Amino acid sequence: xxxxxxxxxxxGQPLANQNGERFDVVNPATGQVIYQVEQADESVMQAAVAxxxxxxxxxxxxxxxxxxxxxxxxxxxxREQNDALAEIEMxxxxxxxxxxxxxxxxxxxxxxxxxxxxxxxIVGESQQIGPDFFYTRREPLGVCAGxxxxxxxxxxxxxxxxxALACGNSMIFKPSxxxxxGAIKLAEIYHAAGVPAGVFNVVQGDYRVGQMLTSxxxxxxxxxxxxxxxxxxxxxDASRTLKSVTMELGGKSPLIIFDDxxxxxxxSAAMLGNFYTQGEICTNGTRVFVQRKIYDAFLAQLVKRxxxxxxxxxxxxxNTNFGALISAGHRDLVMKYIDSAKAEGARLLVGGSKLQPxxxxxxxxxxxxxxxxxxxxxxxxxxxIFGPVMAVLPFDTEEEVVQRANNTEYGLAAGxxxxxxxxxxxxxHQLEAGICWINxxxxxxxxxxxxxxxxxxxxxxxxxxxxxxxxxxxxxYVGLAPLEAPx
Ligand code: NAD
Numbered sequence: 001x002x003x004x005x006x007x008x009x010x011x012g013q014p015l016a017n018q019n020g021e022r023f024d025v026v027n028p029a030t031g032q033v034i035y036q037v038e039q040a041d042e043s044v045m046q047a048a049v050a051x052x053x054x055x056x057x058x059x060x061x062x063x064x065x066x067x068x069x070x071x072x073x074x075x076x077x078x079r080e081q082n083d084a085l086a087e088i089e090m091x092x093x094x095x096x097x098x099x100x101x102x103x104x105x106x107x108x109x110x111x112x113x114x115x116x117x118x119x120x121x122i123v124g125e126s127q128q129i130g131p132d133f134f135y136t137r138r139e140p141l142g143v144c145a146g147x148x149x150x151x152x153x154x155x156x157x158x159x160x161x162x163x164a165l166a167c168g169n170s171m172i173f174k175p176s177x178x179x180x181x182g183a184i185k186l187a188e189i190y191h192a193a194g195v196p197a198g199v200f201n202v203v204q205g206d207y208r209v210g211q212m213l214t215s216x217x218x219x220x221x222x223x224x225x226x227x228x229x230x231x232x233x234x235x236x237d238a239s240r241t242l243k244s245v246t247m248e249l250g251g252k253s254p255l256i257i258f259d260d261x262x263x264x265x266x267x268s269a270a271m272l273g274n275f276y277t278q279g280e281i282c283t284n285g286t287r288v289f290v291q292r293k294i295y296d297a298f299l300a301q302l303v304k305r306x307x308x309x310x311x312x313x314x315x316x317x318x319n320t321n322f323g324a325l326i327s328a329g330h331r332d333l334v335m336k337y338i339d340s341a342k343a344e345g346a347r348l349l350v351g352g353s354k355l356q357p358x359x360x361x362x363x364x365x366x367x368x369x370x371x372x373x374x375x376x377x378x379x380x381x382x383x384x385i386f387g388p389v390m391a392v393l394p395f396d397t398e399e400e401v402v403q404r405a406n407n408t409e410y411g412l413a414a415g416x417x418x419x420x421x422x423x424x425x426x427x428x429h430q431l432e433a434g435i436c437w438i439n440x441x442x443x444x445x446x447x448x449x450x451x452x453x454x455x456x457x458x459x460x461x462x463x464x465x466x467x468x469x470x471x472x473x474x475x476x477y478v479g480l481a482p483l484e485a486p487x
Contacts, residue, residue: 004035006180008044008204009187011051012197017041023177023206028094028324029315031362037180039205045212048201052143052170053218055198060140060168064120071116071166074193078109078158078186085185087316089154092179094324094363095277096315107446108158108186111462114446115166122167122467131481138471140168141220141244145213147234148175149225150326151280151386154182160223161186161200163466169221170199174213176226177206178326210234217241221470224248225282227384228410228455235458246459246469248282249452250384251412253433254405255285255441258398258418259293266290266417267301269441270390273415275310275368276442278323279334279388283413283435283442283450287374287381288392289401295394299349299372302392306350310368313357324363325387331364334387338369341380346371346391376404384410398427406432411453415441434460 005022007014021039026032040048059067078085086100093100124136146160153175164171175183183202190200203209207230214222214237223246224234231249238245255273257266273285290298312322325331331354338352351369366387374381374391381391395401405414414433418424424438434452437443444450449463459469 003033005038006035006184006204007038008040008048009184009202010044010047010198011055011201012191015044015047018043025092025178025180026327027091028326029360029363031328031364034091035181037177037204040203040209040212042212044203045209045216048172048203049143049216049218051198052172052201053198055196056140056142056170058196059165059170059199062168064122064166064168067166067168068116068119070194071112071119071162074190074195075109075113075116077189077193078105078112081185081189082106085154085182088181088185089179090315092153092181093150094315094326096320096323097318098321099277100315104152104155107152107444108155110446111155111158112162114462115162115466118163118464118467119166122471124473132477132479134475134477137474137476138167138467139474141470141472142169143219144169144171144221144223144470145219146171146173147210147213147222147224147226148173148183150176150178151277151282153179154186156225157183157186159461160225161190163461164223164470165195165199167467167470169470170201172201172203172213172219174203174205174209177204180204211237214238214243215240219243221245223459223461223469231457244469246451246461247457248461249412249455249457250386250410251282251284251452251456252287252382252384252408252410253283253285253413253415254287254289254431255415256289256401256405256417256427257291257294257298258416258420258423259291260419261417261439262419263294263297263301265439267298267305269415269417270302271305273441274390275306275322275388278325278366280326280386281442283444285413285415285441286385286389286391287405288390289395289405290392292394292396299392302370303349306368306370312355312365312367314359322368322388324360324365326364328364330387331366334366334385334389337380337383337385337387337389338366341371341374341378341389341391344378346378346380347373351388376407382408398423402427402430406430409455412456413437
């Protein structure tokens, strides 16, 4: 059977590379190659930059209202094509249809719609200085680059392009080489909705393409989503041409459960924050701190619900709520973390092994895994695993748990469950994290800014704050009084 071959999407259409290099894309649930993609080479990159510069001229000259109208049309098209797009995301990532069909496309479309609405509201300020005055203009940056991770491919492409385009920039987007198709579909939709050619280009390939983006002097900004280690490399590379950067990186977020809370809700949060998308979510609450009085009851309910309510299997089965990890390599890495937890003395309560669900025997599944009695120095408590591995740690006092929760180089997210409203805010205000939830976990609406503290990132995506990261301020001083000069 001949496999479909996809290319980069430049200036409103697919563009072939010249060196002929291709890579395979695998469905993680089956282990089968489902299509191939041409790696962007120097010729593709040059075309991408030239067309993005041209696209920027046209797009930035349009009014915010016009840009917003087009983005809103694109959002509507994303929703109309929800099922076809969700199927692409399911096959590329291995996540269940149950999730992809209601989350991935929807949250991408929400962002495009939200920033479509914001496009006409980007304003400067004006101030009188004696007889003179000045005003500021929020001007677009020019050609921006987006580099995405593989866990929410289409959503990430939307979260980066929507604010960039709303502000009048053009964007060259590089999806992860593991999940390249969603971004092409987004480019087709933008184009069909009326976004001019060159305003959203997609270049395909691995880190080499990312490096071409970060080193190109014609690119004004890089918005990156991925591992903290890669983020540091990207930022260092971008610094050579003094690009501005937004960094959405990894985490090892705490979820703190006080003994006055609704136990069922707290267990739901822990499961959601560790097993949704097979644990491949950057904001996951992978360090679950449980106050000692309810520790045993919490674990008992957690184990029961993990054993009974999680259905791992073929992602397209509507009952499946737990899919495959992105690759064989990533599965092996997650298994190494599980082995390290066993070796370091954590108590395995459930899971801890690979899975071979019926029909998906060659897929990359790891069972939802819970370790209890974890300590702060264990490898699985310190390092981001990005898989379905929950570490549960008992604690006694509020002061102690705040200190332990902050004892990490990351600072992406944090959650707290308590019935005491005063304590809820008091604790949250002390946590070193950019995205916090009280009696909730994981929600990330387009209206809410998200981003990390410490090694989890720089800048913010979503919310009005994102507009500041895709514009630059020009100050214009206007003299009405005669200019005084000593000469
Ligand atoms: P990764 O860092 O391996 O790759 C991310 C992207 O960077 C890919 O497109 C990759 O091709 C590219 N890349 C790799 N090396 C590069 C280089 N030297 N220069 C330029 N580009 C380069 O991350 P991943 O494995 O794809 O994704 C998982 C990670 O992403 C996790 O750490 C997760 O926490 C993080 N993540 C963060 C957020 C967030 O919003 N904070 C969201 C999703 C995922």
